[in-house]
Each structure stands twice: as C-alpha cells, then as structure tokens.
Amino acid sequence: MKVSILDDYFDRLRTLPCFTRLARHEVRIWNDHLEDDDALGERLADTEALVLIRDRTKIPASLLERLPRLELISQRSVFPHIDVGA
DSSP, rough: OOOEEEEEEOGGGGGGGGGGGGTTSSSEEEOOOOOOHHHHHHTTTTEEEEEEESSSBBBBBHHTTTTTTOEEEEOOOOOOOOOOTT
C-alpha cells in the first residue's frame, strides 16, 4: 500500500518503534506543509492511505476528487479539517 504521512515537520515518526509496522508498505513522509489543492493533488496522486498527524492540512472535497486511489484516511485529532461528507 502507498502511504503518505503529512506534516511531520520535526521528522520524528520514523524514529518511533511502531513505525516498523509499516515496513511492508511504501511510505512517504512529508516534512513540509502545503495548502494548495493543486500541489497536494500532485503530491498525493498515488496515495492509497493518507495519515494526518496534524490538523493543519485541510482535506476538502476538491482535493479528495483528485485522489482516485485513496482508500483510507487516518487522523489523530478531532478538528474538522476533513470534508467527511465527500
């Protein structure tokens, strides 16, 4: 599975013991932050699982429409930054 992890700006996730559970998957960790839907759409085009560790990246319907392979979104907060209806 192609996994994208957004906004790990301290680059800490790969140092956690639980990160080894993703060893069978193709994981890309993004340390910068993008707000532009076009840029995010290009970056995440092949993503099948999206992991949001911060609530700063908005995931609107306009972005979700550009991610045809997306099967799963995982998040750690409850902030309404995902267009759940879409």
